[in-house]
Every structure is written in C-alpha cells, then in structure tokens.
C-alpha cells in the first residue's frame with residue numbers, strides 16, 4: 001500500500017483552476033521561496049487512493065462483528081438518512097424555542113419511549129455515553145444523600161463489572177468496593193449481605209451481567225440494597241437482552257443508563273458521538289441535569305430552572321443526531337419489533353453457544369445464555385495458544401474478533417455477542433471458523449502465532465507499544 005507522497009510526481013495536477021488575474025497583490029518578499037512539500041497527484045490517483053484506504057477498514061457494513069458487550073448490530077441506513085435531513089442537520093443551538101418544536105418533540109418522545117422501556121419515571125438524554133451516564137447518575141446519588149444529611153461514601157461493584165463502573169464511581173468521589181461472584185457467575189448474595197451497610201450509597205449492577213447471565217435472584221438483591229437505604233443502579237449496556245420483555249423499573253432498579261449507540265442502533269466505535277441517557281424513579285427526578293425537555297399543552301420547552309438539579313453536564317442538548325437515529329429506529333420497530341430484537345439477540349447467542357460448547361470451555365452458564373456468552377481459551381494454553389492468538393487468526397478468516405480478556409473473572413476470556421441482525425448463515429460461518437481454529441490449535445499451533453497475515457498490518461508488538469509510547473509524530 002503506497003502513501004500518497006509515494007504517488008506524487010512533480011507537476012501532476014488534480015485540478016485546473018482559471019488564472020486569478022491578480023498577480024502581485026502579495027509583496028514578493030513575503031512569497032515563499034521553496035515549494036510546499038505537498039503530494040502532487042492527478043484526480044483519479046486521489047480518488048483511488050482514498051477509496052483504497054476506506055476499504056481497509058473493517059466495519060459492521062463489511063462483516064460480522066461479535067464484539068462482546070458492545071452490541072455491534074447493523075445500523076439501518078434509514079436512520080442516517082433521516083438524521084441528515086437539513087432540518088435536523090442544520091439546526092442551531094441558539095435557535096428560538098418556537099423554531100425548533102419538532103426537534104424538541106423528538107427528544108421528548110424518545111424520552112417517553114425510554115421511560116416506558118425502562119419502567120422509570122423520568123429521563124435525561126444529556127449524557128453522551130454509557131460511562132457519562134454512570135458518572136452523572138453517581139453525582140446525582142452523591143447529591144441526594146448529601147441533601148438528606150446522610151454520609152454514604154461507598155459504591156458496590158461486582159467483580160465481573162465493566163471497567164467504567166469502578167472508574168465512574170471513583171471519578172464521582174466514591175470508594176469502590178468489589179463484590180465477588182459466586183460459582184454460578186452471579187453476584188454472591190452472601191457477600192452482598194456482608195458488604196451492604198449504612199455507608200453504601202449504591203450497588204451498580206449489570207444485568208444480564210458481563211457473562212451473559214441474568215441475575216436470578218434480582219428480587220433478593222433489590223431487597224438487601226433497599227433495606228439498607230441504598231440505591232440500586234442498572235448498568236443498562238446489556239438491555240438488548242430483554243428490551244420490551246421485562247422492565248428494570250419493575251425489578252426494583254432506581255436508576256439506569258441506556259446506551260443508544262448499542263441497543264438502539266446508532267453507529268459506534270472509534271469514539272464517535274454516542275448517547276448515554278439515564279432513567280430515574282421519582283425520588284431522583286429533581287436532581288436530573290438541566291436543561292430538561294418538557295411539554296405544556298402541545299408546546300415543548302427547555303426547563304432550566306430546577307433547584308435541586310446537579311446542573312449542566314453537556315453543552316446545549318447533547319448529541320442530537322444520535323437521538324434522531326434512535327428515535328427513527330424505535331418508531332419503525334414499534335413495541336413488538338423491539339421485543340423481537342431482544343428475542344433474536346438471545347436466540348442468536350444461544351445458537352452460537354450450542355455450536356461452540358463442544359469445542360471450547362464455557363466456564364459459566366451451563367449451556368444457556370442471554371444475548372452473549374463467554375468462553376475460556378485457558379485449556380489452549382497447554383498448546384502454547386492464547387485468546388489473543390485465536391482472535392488474531394479470526395482476522396485472517398474475515399471476522400472481527402470478539403472481546404478478549406474481559407470479564408476479568410474468566411481466564412483467557414473470549415466474549416461473543418452476535419446480536420439479532422445476523423443470519424443463521426453468518427453465525428454458521430463464524431462457528432465453522434472457530435471450530436477450524438480449535439483443530440489447528442492441536443495440529444499446528446505455531447501458525448496461530450503468526451496471524452494475522454492478510455490484514456493491512458500484521459501482529460503489533462503491544463508490549464513495545466505500551467512501553468515506548470510515541471505521542472509526537474514529528475519527533
């Protein structure tokens with residue numbers, strides 16, 4: 001693959017601009033003497049160069065992307081088309097409220113849909129990612145107890161949780177207390193009872209958890225937390241597993257975040273704009289960040305006067321384009337469609353699990369999962385093969401690898417989330433590839449260490465990259 005500088009040839013041009021006819025406007029002494037070292041290329045060369053570059057990228061429109069915990073579902077193109085309509089795209093944050101009633105209506109309706117799905121009393125769409133929703137919620141919890149004169153400085157987090165949970169807790173000024181998992185891979189009820197006390201502000205629970213298992217004793221968990229005066233928070237990143245089938249609010253969760261970019265099908269990856277709206281029960285509603293989209297009669301407005309609010313957490317109304325896409329997605333699917341999403345996600349994951357369980361170790365779940373499952377590559381270690389090697393080999397076979405080395409409680413973890421948008425054909429191709437790799441592990445393990453061979457770059461030296469960090473390109 002050539003760099004554009006290598007395609008360059010003196011005098012080649014990609015444009016033909018007319019003579020400007022205004023020679024001599026800039027005094028000669030200010031004109032540069034040496035030519036700029038820009039590449040000189042023709043128009044077809046530029047076009048082909050960038051098309052070639054764009055096709056090096058692996059994305060959800062090019063293939064299967066079973067990245068566990070990330071819900072990499074196909075993003076319907078109609079979402080994009082509608083979000084890029086001029087009336088949405090060109091809207092200015094300082095436009096008078098009377099001129100953007102339609103935009104406010106979309107935010108209001110999206111909030112209502114999420115409120116219903118979550119079984120919550122109020123919504124804020126302002127947080128711009130799941131992690132942001134966590135921090136905002138924890139700041140609300142902190143203020144809630146402070147306003148009541150209660151001293152609660154701890155947050156309980158299961159040891160299977162996503163790294164953002166302890167990170168958000170620490171960022172919001174809490175002490176993080178890990179709760180161990182039991183032999184089923186669920187939160188240990190005994191440990192929870194022991195750790196839950198009057199100085200715990202909140203239990204942050206992911207359900208289904210990162211092993212793809214539903215917390216079977218959710219009602220007991222709820223009663224332990226609430227008996228001790230704590231708040232029960234749902235990390236809603238895995239909502240794709242039971243969307244429209246059961247409601248977190250009915251299970252006793254007081255607050256949750258949604259990941260619009262996961263469950264509600266807005267594109268993600270590479271740090272683009274996301275949506276991490278939160279839902280809360282009534283007692284937390286006054287603390288929600290401002291502004292809040294509200295409705296009187298058939299007029300929408302932004303409420304910025306809320307005395308108990310934690311204040312502003314984002315400029316203007318946050319990532320509006322993401323909200324439009326999520327709204328279109330829900331509008332098209334409707335309640336029944338969203339329920340089918342969850343059912344399809346669980347069915348697809350269980351199908352893959354059933355095809356792989358004879359070939360790989362499944363440490364938890366006894367052959368049943370929700371929307372994802374975790375297998376362990378630990379038994380491959382005796383052949384000198386690690387989860388990393390299997391993941392790299394998958395790249396050569398045309399698949400984006402699953403999430404590896406997470407959750408931390410599984411050795412050599414390999415976390416697979418197929419999502420509902422994949423056909424049986426794709427699932428079978430992936431399963432065949434995994435089974436083929438398992439055979440190679442025994443027959444020629446060394447080959448796996450050399451993968452990937454077919455990608456634009458080969459295996460990177462990750463140790464060197466971490467130890468010799470080079471942040472200045474121009475050094």
Ligand SMILES: *Cc1c(COP(=O)(O)O)cnc(C)c1O
Nearest residue numbers: 069129130131162164235237259
């Ligand atoms: C993705 C994820 C998060 C964080 O969400 P972001 O939107 O990436 O900030 C938190 N918890 C779990 C379980 C997740 O999968």
